[in-house]
Amino acid sequence: MNIVWLKNDLRLYDNEALNLAAKDGVVLGLFSLDELRWNTPDRSIRHKVFTLRALYELSKQLIKFKVPVYIIKGNFITTLDRLKKECGVLTLYSHQETGNFSSYSLDKKVRKWCELNQVKWVEKRQNNVIRGLKKRDLWSKKWNEFMGKDCFKQPHFDYNVVIPEIRNSQLSSPKIPDLEWNDLLKFCAIDPLALDLACNSLPVNLNKRMDTLLTSFFRERCVNYRTEMSSPLKAEYACSRLSPFLTNGMLSIRTLYKELLATKDVLKSTEVDQTQLNSLRSFEKRLHWRCHFIQKLEFEPQLEYRCMHINYEHVRNQKTLNAQEEYLLNLWKEAKTGFPLIDACMNYLKMTGWINFRMRAMLVSFASNNLWLHWTHSGEHLARLFLDYEPGIHWPQMQMQSGTTGINTIRIYNPEKQLVDQDPNQEFTTRWNPNGWPHSKIDQIVDLKNSTQSARERLWTLRKSKTFVDLAKKVYHEHGSRMRQNSRLKRRSSSNTQLTLLEE
Numbered sequence: 001m002n003i004v005w006l007k008n009d010l011r012l013y014d015n016e017a018l019n020l021a022a023k024d025g026v027v028l029g030l031f032s033l034d035e036l037r038w039n040t041p042d043r044s045i046r047h048k049v050f051t052l053r054a055l056y057e058l059s060k061q062l063i064k065f066k067v068p069v070y071i072i073k074g075n076f077i078t079t080l081d082r083l084k085k086e087c088g089v090l091t092l093y094s095h096q097e098t099g100n101f102s103s104y105s106l107d108k109k110v111r112k113w114c115e116l117n118q119v120k121w122v123e124k125r126q127n128n129v130i131r132g133l134k135k136r137d138l139w140s141k142k143w144n145e146f147m148g149k150d151c152f153k154q155p156h157f158d159y160n161v162v163i164p165e166i167r168n169s170q171l172s173s174p175k176i177p178d179l180e181w182n183d184l185l186k187f188c189a190i191d192p193l194a195l196d197l198a199c200n201s202l203p204v205n206l207n208k209r210m211d212t213l214l215t216s217f218f219r220e221r222c223v224n225y226r227t228e229m230s231s232p233l234k235a236e237y238a239c240s241r242l243s244p245f246l247t248n249g250m251l252s253i254r255t256l257y258k259e260l261l262a263t264k265d266v267l268k269s270t271e272v273d274q275t276q277l278n279s280l281r282s283f284e285k286r287l288h289w290r291c292h293f294i295q296k297l298e299f300e301p302q303l304e305y306r307c308m309h310i311n312y313e314h315v316r317n318q319k320t321l322n323a324q325e326e327y328l329l330n331l332w333k334e335a336k337t338g339f340p341l342i343d344a345c346m347n348y349l350k351m352t353g354w355i356n357f358r359m360r361a362m363l364v365s366f367a368s369n370n371l372w373l374h375w376t377h378s379g380e381h382l383a384r385l386f387l388d389y390e391p392g393i394h395w396p397q398m399q400m401q402s403g404t405t406g407i408n409t410i411r412i413y414n415p416e417k418q419l420v421d422q423d424p425n426q427e428f429t430t431r432w433n434p435n436g437w438p439h440s441k442i443d444q445i446v447d448l449k450n451s452t453q454s455a456r457e458r459l460w461t462l463r464k465s466k467t468f469v470d471l472a473k474k475v476y477h478e479h480g481s482r483m484r485q486n487s488r489l490k491r492r493s494s495s496n497t498q499l500t501l502l503e504e
């Protein structure tokens, strides 16, 4: 029997693992709620409900092909054991996942179990992240090869195959399509009140919402993407808003890329103004970045908790916070910093589960630089709030915005300047600070100028150490983008600065 372990690939179209499993015979879908996947400080009920909803919609489609899907509540290995005893020969299929450290440890346990039990586990690439990549230089070539291939069509399931009846006792789960949505939530022990608080903006039908976003983005919303993506007010409309669907694999990156190319082709063949094409070029870059970032965590899973450049490792306090740090972190989390744009962004994020790139970067820069808090503490809070939480993007981005990679320019965002640039009429800020938390200078939790200067000095001083450049070269070799490499190398080495390698 073929078991498809459904993870972050909750779709029929362009799903290689599902396709292969269907070709080889009887298919059974399993979804694991194992605590290693779900009970970690970066995970929240918001993620769980979105994923369960996506799974629910997929299982409704799969049951039409007689493919049942079960949710496994307890230990995943125990379930695999039971199935193996009952069904004899098993093959496990899934996509290759670059998850958080905990889900990676579950993967390792499953791998070991498969070896011990002579079960084949077929894992297929989905995020265009290259497993076992030896040389970063080859990355772009491999990226293009994968994107250039055709998408996998919806799988063809053999209707004549008889699916063995799996007894409840084996899986401790009813089939999902037999359950109504509310019963499913009950089965997964999700409290309706918590659900309301965490997911009040969850659309009723996720697939429909995704299709609407996809169509409206390429037809009209993308026109001013490049110029409007940084303003929290305009980005809401101008950005694609597809990230949670990519994270949960309801949409494959290759499908999205092909949609983009098709739109560009149409535009090129007509007389259009260049704005839209420029916007689409910016969008295309970001689809590269998505994979480029996840590749970093794939190569070095420790980036979830260890600084990319080791010199920054003990600069901030990663262990138990002292009372002052705890106090500052809580004010930041509760949107009570006294800086109007910071607080508005946090309130908006809490409510919607999304915010644009620039404001994410600013929130992190403020916590890491002005409040001098370790990025793991603020990062866990943001991860729980982001509906699109993707560990491979999130942790390297947290490090980049905190200045700990050693290969990126140190950027400290000034929330007052951002307010003037990105929300000049204070429309967003007023709307998302409804309770009138004081926003005068004396209510600010930190002195902006002094804290910025102090952070800058601390971060730059480390760059002057003897070992810095050699270690930065190593980081660049393992993780750096090769785009524009040559011109940068020339420029930097001729000016003879401390650091010769910098990526965008």
Ligand SMILES: Cc1cc2nc3c(=O)[nH]c(=O)nc-3n(C[C@H](O)[C@H](O)[C@H](O)COP(=O)(O)OP(=O)(O)OC[C@H]3O[C@@H](n4cnc5c(N)ncnc54)[C@H](O)[C@@H]3O)c2cc1C
Pocket: 229, 239, 240, 241, 242, 243, 244, 246, 247, 283, 286, 287, 289, 290, 291, 293, 355, 356, 357, 358, 360, 361, 364, 386, 388, 389, 390, 391, 393, 394, 397, 398, 401
């Ligand atoms: C501190 C921090 C944490 C982040 N954490 C996440 C995360 O957990 N999950 C996540 O999907 N994105 C994350 N991002 C990147 C980016 O902010 C989001 O991808 C983007 O805001 C999602 O909205 P969108 O789908 O409308 O993006 P669009 O602008 O429409 O872009 C389309 C897609 O491109 C990819 N993308 C866009 N910008 C980036 C980027 N800078 N780096 C890598 N990929 C990018 C995403 O997959 C996105 O869905 C983070 C950024 C920062 C600064």
